[in-house]
Amino acid sequence: MKERVFAANLELPDAGLVKLTWGNVSEINREAGVIVIKPSGVSYSTMKSGDMVVTDLNGETIEAGLKPSSDLATHVALYKAFKEIGSVVHTHSKYAVMWAQAGREIPAYGTTHADTFYGGVPCTRQLTPEEVTSAYELETGKVIVETFKEKAIDPLAVPGVLVYGHGPFTWGQTPQKAVENSIVLDEVAEMASMTEVVNEAVQPIPQYLLDKHFFRKHGSNAYYGQN
């Protein structure tokens, strides 16, 4: 499990999604009662699989070693609220950050988006001063959960979010899938911004095309891939 989390973390700089020590991937094993996450502020080039930090389901470290990512509390909040997910990824990938800084949902402008996200990728509200100065990382997780509840979005249908003024979180059933979702999110974020430059009046794709592409790849009637 440490190896898998380690490998998934290394994919982030390889895919151009993070610079320096930014970004983190975690995985949860609910049966075993553990979460494994990247240590805080460690260089990707010197990090080893043994440096991954093991915590319980409340984010309490249960092995001596490095300090966990400072974003751990956000991951824990997501795992508690979204029971079906197995991995969470956070990056500062530039196009997703750009939309987060703009405070806007990324509209579903095409099938590249629809293949992974069943509708716009939402942006949370701004955190309040109280939320930021108290338990900031926990509150970041809570505002994500609040956003999905209020908009009645299924977190498996839209496996990612933008935190206002901050950046993206994505998730999935495995670390590999969660990282893939980060890659797609940044790609569609870039495509969406340039689409608006080329056509100011662009509209999201119609619901029937969104349905077609999402369910071509997901659910019991999926026919993309080898399964």
Add this chain to the structure above:
Amino acid sequence: MKERVFAANLELPDAGLVKLTWGNVSEINREAGVIVIKPSGVSYSTMKSGDMVVTDLNGETIEAGLKPSSDLATHVALYKAFKEIGSVVHTHSKYAVMWAQAGREIPAYGTTHADTFYGGVPCTRQLTPEEVTSAYELETGKVIVETFKEKAIDPLAVPGVLVYGHGPFTWGQTPQKAVENSIVLDEVAEMASMTEVVNEAVQPIPQYLLDKHFFRKHGSNAYYGQN
């Protein structure tokens, strides 16, 4: 032929035109009655030449093995309508997708465009709900053919198209040429969008310059290259 299709598929990630398992290249041999195409959803890094899928001219698989690309029906429709082409390529390359999402034809703003595309690269109309929910991939091929017929465009003179809300397809007489056309399409798509940013009132190049550049490289009076 499998080797050639395999190699052409691998060029797509090398040229930065696809991410993850996106994109596909096929080749047709009309005399032998076969089409060879990339399998669906297989990773570029583990794919082997033997994984290429062989079908008949109607897209029916004729060898046991992997499932063909889910876009096969689009390729078949193009091969049936465009008799002179030998290969089809589909990508989600980001600048071409951007124009497809914007629902706009890419105007011929310069000689880089004119060297490969004899006029604007058209964008299809939006598919109807009936087309999407029935035989989506087949209808995608049909709307491309309809676009070329209605606009009276020779598919060899403009070897590419944008499918509204989706992305580009290109073609050519060989897989290598079809992939090259995808590379050029994404390049001119990027150049065109930025050209409009720098000059909102830009107009396509005059017909005589379009003629000069296209026929410098194509047809019986071509003088570019070593032939």
Add this chain to the structure above:
Amino acid sequence: MKERVFAANLELPDAGLVKLTWGNVSEINREAGVIVIKPSGVSYSTMKSGDMVVTDLNGETIEAGLKPSSDLATHVALYKAFKEIGSVVHTHSKYAVMWAQAGREIPAYGTTHADTFYGGVPCTRQLTPEEVTSAYELETGKVIVETFKEKAIDPLAVPGVLVYGHGPFTWGQTPQKAVENSIVLDEVAEMASMTEVVNEAVQPIPQYLLDKHFFRKHGSNAYYGQN
């Protein structure tokens, strides 16, 4: 110390921040009374650690060898005014240059910015004809210092600046940190420009979020990283 300055200089092309022979890194040892800086106009691919130029605290060369970077006088002026810094970096990285050419401060639009820069990254005023034609590089340093004094900005809290019509300088306590600050500056410069494209009415993040992110990484209450 030459080795460290040499290695830091090589990071600039590796990080994509400089082309050709552009850019330079220096380090100061105030106790030993020396500054080490990249030689002027030397190719990154042939440069050796022994080529680094050693000067006194006034920028007078104290070892026979190559000529120092023509920007040395700017570095010296910064070292004299900003007593706590140990290294200065100058690049022509494209997004920071873009803002410098636009003559605009980079607003703190998100937490990526706030993690490194405690507020907007200021842009100096235009230099006067007299300043440019007299001691240009020295005056460049002076106008940076003037900018920080007039705006009452702590150079350790905002470890970088844009020189109007020219480009960025960053600094830090070590060459590694100063180079990191150049990497972050170019990244947030790109993010900020695209953020404005996506949302023309975007505002800087609130002060409480700026405080949270900056002090999460800096100062006595920092809790990011392993220390």
Add this chain to the structure above:
Amino acid sequence: MKERVFAANLELPDAGLVKLTWGNVSEINREAGVIVIKPSGVSYSTMKSGDMVVTDLNGETIEAGLKPSSDLATHVALYKAFKEIGSVVHTHSKYAVMWAQAGREIPAYGTTHADTFYGGVPCTRQLTPEEVTSAYELETGKVIVETFKEKAIDPLAVPGVLVYGHGPFTWGQTPQKAVENSIVLDEVAEMASMTEVVNEAVQPIPQYLLDKHFFRKHGSNAYYGQN
């Protein structure tokens, strides 16, 4: 000389300035009465130094072998008019092409520009139908020369140009310098376009700053570099 021209041609794809078989570099030796240029339409990955084509000063091939670049007549026209230059480069680098397609001069918005180009990089007028259909490549060279004469620009002070609707040509005293000028041209083209996005009202840098930067690197009072 073939080796040098070959090496300079290979720098174009390495620097990201050309795709496929686009672009070409030539060198002239006026005393020996020869021009060496890239062959037409040959792949960069298989090209050998022996493939370089040798012509006389009028562009007539004087060695059996491959056909020269179809742009040869443009190079010859530039060599005849600009007596001091020793090498010419043509690319379709994307940001320079964008300005050429927009039909706009690239303004000198900063010192990165001024270090290499002493003023705006001009864009030619559109060629007439007669010029395009007669001796197109020769007329391309002539309109460049006309542009520099009409605007009274010294081709050594501004070693590059945009051909309307087409793309950039640069030159220099050596192939290495001419290629460097292509690299800088594309970089400042990108910087200029984004500068206008960030500040619509941006003005070129003042003449005294242009003077300072250009003459810091060029002419008898230059003090940049090791000479």
